Amino acid sequence: xxxxxxxxxxxxxxxxxxxxxxxxxxxxxxxxxxxxxxxxxxxxxxxxxxxxxxxxxxxxxxxxxxxxxxxxxxxxxxxxxxxxxxxxxxxxxxxxxxxxxxxxxxxxxxxxxxxxxxxxxxxxxxxxxxxxxxxxxxxxxxxxxxxxxxxxxxxxxxxxxxxxxxxxxxxxxxxxxxxxxxxxxxxxxxxxxxxxxxxxxxxxxxxxxxxxxxxxxxxxxxxxxxxxxxxxxxxxxxxxxxxxxxxxxxxxxxxxxxxxxxxxxxxxxxxxxxxxxxxxxxxxxxxxxxxxxxxxxxxxxxxxxxxxxxxxxxxxxxxxxxxxxx
Amino acid sequence: xxxxxxxxxxxxxxxxxxxxxxxxxxxxxxxxxxxxxxxxxxxxxxxxxxxxxxxxxxxxxxxxxxxxxxxxxxxxxxxxxxxxxxxxxxxxxxxxxxxxxxxxxxxxxxxxxxxxxxxxxxxxxxxxxxxxxxxxxxxxxxxxxxxxxxxxxxxxxxxxxxxxxxxxxxxxxxxxxxxxxxxxxxxxxxxxxxxxxxxxxxxxxxxxxxxxxxxxxxxxxxxxxxxxxxxxxxxxxxxxxxxxxxxxxxxxxxxxxxxxxxxxxxxxxxxxxxxxxxxxxxxxxxxxxxxxxxxxxxxxxxxxxx
Numbered sequence: 001x002x003x004x005x006x007x008x009x010x011x012x013x014x015x016x017x018x019x020x021x022x023x024x025x026x027x028x029x030x031x032x033x034x035x036x037x038x039x040x041x042x043x044x045x046x047x048x049x050x051x052x053x054x055x056x057x058x059x060x061x062x063x064x065x066x067x068x069x070x071x072x073x074x075x076x077x078x079x080x081x082x083x084x085x086x087x088x089x090x091x092x093x094x095x096x097x098x099x100x101x102x103x104x105x106x107x108x109x110x111x112x113x114x115x116x117x118x119x120x121x122x123x124x125x126x127x128x129x130x131x132x133x134x135x136x137x138x139x140x141x142x143x144x145x146x147x148x149x150x151x152x153x154x155x156x157x158x159x160x161x162x163x164x165x166x167x168x169x170x171x172x173x174x175x176x177x178x179x180x181x182x183x184x185x186x187x188x189x190x191x192x193x194x195x196x197x198x199x200x201x202x203x204x205x206x207x208x209x210x211x212x213x214x215x216x217x218x219x220x221x222x223x224x225x226x227x228x229x230x231x232x233x234x235x236x237x238x239x240x241x242x243x244x245x246x247x248x249x250x251x252x253x254x255x256x257x258x259x260x261x262x263x264x265x266x267x268x269x270x271x272x273x274x275x276x277x278x279x280x281x282x283x284x285x286x287x288x289x290x291x292x293x294x295x296x297x298x299x300x301x302x303x304x305x306x307x308x309x310x311x312x313x314x315x316x317x318x319x320x321x322x323x324x325x326x
Numbered sequence: 327x328x329x330x331x332x333x334x335x336x337x338x339x340x341x342x343x344x345x346x347x348x349x350x351x352x353x354x355x356x357x358x359x360x361x362x363x364x365x366x367x368x369x370x371x372x373x374x375x376x377x378x379x380x381x382x383x384x385x386x387x388x389x390x391x392x393x394x395x396x397x398x399x400x401x402x403x404x405x406x407x408x409x410x411x412x413x414x415x416x417x418x419x420x421x422x423x424x425x426x427x428x429x430x431x432x433x434x435x436x437x438x439x440x441x442x443x444x445x446x447x448x449x450x451x452x453x454x455x456x457x458x459x460x461x462x463x464x465x466x467x468x469x470x471x472x473x474x475x476x477x478x479x480x481x482x483x484x485x486x487x488x489x490x491x492x493x494x495x496x497x498x499x500x501x502x503x504x505x506x507x508x509x510x511x512x513x514x515x516x517x518x519x520x521x522x523x524x525x526x527x528x529x530x531x532x533x534x535x536x537x538x539x540x541x542x543x544x545x546x547x548x549x550x551x552x553x554x555x556x557x558x559x560x561x562x563x564x565x566x567x568x569x570x571x572x573x574x575x576x577x578x579x580x581x582x583x584x585x586x587x588x589x590x591x592x593x594x595x596x597x598x599x600x601x602x603x604x605x606x607x608x609x610x611x612x613x614x615x616x617x618x619x620x621x622x623x624x625x626x627x628x629x630x631x632x
Contacts, residue, residue, distance in 0.1 A: 054420075060420050122621065125419060126363050126563055129423060133552065138617075141610055141613075142609065144609070145609045254552065258423075298436055301428040301430070304428035305429065308424045
């Protein structure tokens with residue numbers, strides 16, 4: 001009970017920080033910190049998506065960058081076509097309206113995740129890790145070698161896409177928008193975790209044989225979790241592309257997949273606020289170390305190694321005690 | 327398209343396959359014996375290439391460089407195993423992925439620190455410069471043929487090592503029952519270190535040999551690592567035979583795909599478009615092959631007990 005309330009306390013503190021810092025930065029006239037907080041919110045959302053598959057379902061997808069990048073490319077392609085006044089491929093009308101882009105990104109990621117999941121889930125363990133990686137590489141190389149949308153050079157979004165009633169070109173409104181989507185993602189995660197489906201999903205991680213014995217086939221449960229997880233990560237990708245006003249194959253690269261896993265583990269696997277804690281620590285480390293030394297990746301590697309070897313519950317585990325799930 | 331060109335491309339595919347085998351053999355051995363998934367294996371390949379380029383530049387001898395690459399990669403591997411990897415055997419794959427991902431960050435940035443961001447270059451040794459005539463006209467680089475030869479020697483050597491020697495017997499025993507061979511008094515910790523160093527040395531050898539064909543730079547290990555993963559997944563993780571078959575398959579399919587797909591597509595569409603679509607498809611081809619194989623045989627072609 002005490003550990004649980006400590007986790008709630010730490011989590012609330014994180015959320016308050018995430019909201020308070022950009023507000024203070026805007027008042028102080030330092031929009032850079034707002035962008036930093038937006039980056040945190042978006043990466044946290046991507047990791048919340050992955051956490052559905054990885055944290056709840058135990059599906060270590062090493063290819064979620066595929067969905068992150070696809071979401072990003074949807075935002076980029078919509079923006080480019082709308083900017084040039086051309087229709088999209090297959091005759092759809094291009095628009096810069098974010099809700100349409102988000103739904104399209106999620107739909108595309110869901111459609112792509114379905115066959116990838118269906119094939120990958122036939123395997124397990126290391127095979128699953130590697131086959132998801134390979135599918136992501138497939139999409140990565142496609143993006144690199146397909147020149148229509150910039151190929152290796154990526155695609156610039158000249159004007160950030162729009163949201164009805166908000167000026168998304170300003171840092172603070174865009175941050176609040178991303179924060180809202182992050183909160184929706186967190187609510188979704190908690191709803192899934194508390195539902196019958198979530199219970200079955202966690203059971204499929206802990207003991208698939210027993211789950212099958214009570215009459216629930218793990219495959220379908222895992223596939224749904226994988227697809228939903230891909231859709232949330234894809235939505236984050238669309239937001240990320242709009243934040244940077246740029247999308248390139250690096251969003252699809254395996255480094256990105258690795259980073260998404262790192263965010264979850266840094267924060268604490270399977271916990272509601274784990275991804276947020278992880279994203280905060282990661283982005284702040286990146287920023288702080290990047291300010292001190294050009295070699296920040298070296299030290300990031302050392303810190304990460306230390307967390308894996310010695311702090312197994314992640315940051316939330318360190319601050320709030322052991323998790324209350326099997 | 328002449329027969330000579332086709333043979334040349336086939337040999338190129340074989341040469342790529344042999345390089346992949348050298349990397350994949352260590353990766354699959356380490357997984358088979360210790361149950362460890364090692365993302366940092368590509369960094370050992372990079373260390374081999376850098377050691378070879380640095381020593382060859384300092385002494386003027388490619389052969390000293392080659393020896394240095396074996397020694398440096400094996401030493402780095404042994405050090406890594408003793409200091410870090412050893413703690414990961416009992417952990418789940420997620421922890422292994424993360425810890426070795428962290429090692430990649432450390433080793434890549436560390437190498438950049440030591441050698442700078444500019445690529446190093448390595449010359450083909452004088453003994454292996456030149457070309458040999460191919461049947462049907464045309465010439466083929468002697469050095470690439472030598473790489474294929476080295477690959478065949480290593481494959482035979484590994485086979486003999488594992489099936490005929492005491493060390494090989496222990497490796498096989500370690501694959502099938504870890505507790506039992508420890509109980510029989512075999513020093514399993516040393517065995518693990520030896521296996522890891524052996525795999526590292528093979529990756530280092532591959533790095534050194536490839537260094538003379540392309541530039542030696544930070545980040546060269548990652549594409550090689552991912553291809554090696556595809557290889558061992560196709561072959562069945564833990565199986566050296568699978569790694570050999572998978573490596574040749576991936577090498578030949580990738581090379582021939584890039585060569586033939588645009589030509590095939592040109593029969594049905596304009597040449598410029600065929601080149602475009604062909605190149606995009608060819609870059610995805612091995613992953614499509616892998617997905618097909620795994621869809622039919624989820625544990626690869628030569629699945630072990632892993």
